[in-house]
Amino acid sequence: MSEQTIPYKIYLSEQEIPTAWYNVRADMKTKPAPLLNPGTCQPLTAEEMSGIFCEELVKQELDNDTAFIPIPQEIQDFYKMYRPAPLVRAYCLEKALDTPAKIYYKFEGNNTSGSHKLNSAIAQAYYAKKQGLKGVTTETGAGQWGTALSMACAYLGLDCKVYMVKVSYEQKPFRREVMRTYGASVVPSPSMETNVGRKILAEHPGTTGSLGCAISEAVEVAVSNPGYRYVLGSVLNQVLLHQSVIGLEAKAALDKYGVKPDIIIGCAGGGSNLGGLISPFMGEKLRGEADYRFIAVEPASCPSFTRGKFAYDFCDTGMICPLAKMYTLGSSFIPSPNHAGGLRFHGMSTVLSQLYHDGYMEAVAVEQTSVFKAAEQFARVEGILPAPESSHAIRVAIDEALKCKETGEEKTILFGLTGTGYFDLVAYQQYNDGTMTDYIPTDEDLAAGFAALPQVPGQE
Ligand SMILES: *Cc1c(COP(=O)(O)O)cnc(C)c1O
Secondary structure: OOHHHOOOEEOOOHHHOOOEEEOHHHHOOOOOOOOEOOOOOOEOOHHHHOOOOOHHHHHHHHOOOOOEEEOOHHHHHHHHHHOOOOEEEOHHHHHHHOOOOEEEEEEOOOOOOOEOOHHHHHHHHHHHHHOOOOEEEEEEOOOHHHHHHHHHHHHHOOEEEEEEEHHHHHHOHHHHHHHHHOOOEEEEEOOOOOHHHHHHHHHOOOOOOOHHHHHHHHHHHHHHOOOEEEOOOOOOHHHHHHHHHHHHHHHHHHHHOOOOOOEEEEEOOOOHHHHHHHHHHHHHHHOOOOOOEEEEEEEOOOOHHHHOEEEEEEOOOOOOOOEEEEEEOOOOOOOOOOOOOOOOOOOOOHHHHHHHHOOOOEEEEEOHHHHHHHHHHHHHHHOOOEOHHHHHHHHHHHHHHHHHHHHOOOOEEEEEEOEEOOOOHHHHHHHHHOOOOOOOOOHHHHHHHHHOOOOOOOOO
16 A cells, blocks of 8 residues: 555544453463562452452453453443544654654543543443442542543542642642542642551651552552542553553554554553553564564653562552562652653553563663653644653654664554643743753662562562
């Protein structure tokens, strides 16, 4: 098929929105390690998990074998309000870079929450509602997840309590107000409302908070209030499962034009958008049907894959959550406050961690000033103001396209454009003023986090 026939935007019809999520674990030879009970160091049972998570989500969390899990009709209907998401051919960026590479991006920012997180928020809220619960609690960092969950809870009539990392609560009052408009209650974390919050504040007065602290608080509130469960916007297997809708749509759109990407790139915070984008392609690679290069992009200031350890660790700072085997910087790791680009979580999805460990995926760490430079370049030619998180993927997509310019190779690059940056203008301001700095943790900084990794019998 000739070049010209590929449109700027490849839309699917509503009928082509996937009706089942794809569970990449079903095709993994080495399954991700199970979550462990931090007290006994034994795999968490469904019964233990059901105190924290909704029952149906527990099933999804533990299911390593079912390849396709049907998307309930109500969730499909909700998806229709903002999906299918466009797959865009970045003709303007290609031209600006003067590269022979062909660049595509899957844009997930076309909803009020401004990111892909709504794909899982609606699923998690739906299962909570179906179970007859009153409400859900969660944490949010930059605020996209809290916003997405607030929207989903408002739609279904569920109570929503959000613990927001304090530095974001203060830097992003507008996000907070969006959440409140959708009916959520928003508390800066660490707070004096929970035992774990009070403890963290006593030990680290003046802390700007972290996702790990906020998770501890949200879990404590969920397990101590009847009718409430905790929901998480990334990292968990169930979240990757829901986000597979991104990759399934992207693949269906590319298949329409017979396009096969050589390189697939995504930013990695907890791994959900990347996991979702690559899932169907990774499935082909795992089954030996096709080959792709997958690249996870993380901030140099929070380098879980590239400098972390593959070990069991807590998902939260308060050390009350289950242990997950993942690439981690240690649950006590808190990125430097000058880090503006999101992707602040200390750990990583166990699925992606296992795939990376087994050599199916690569990872690169990039500095935030170079990320914002890529964001600026992208915004000026492609029009969309990207989220700083998404801009990590843009950075590496541009770098790979520039390599093609040197070698003359016509590679096809697909990257995930996870969201928009309208609420990240404090960070853009720092970039525009030239006051943005790069902080890369030293080996000593990281050693402190590793020293606090939990001892798990049978793990080196
Ligand atoms: C939350 C978020 C991310 C990172 O989370 P993952 O779980 O790693 O996908 C990336 N981009 C945007 C816009 C986000 O809101």
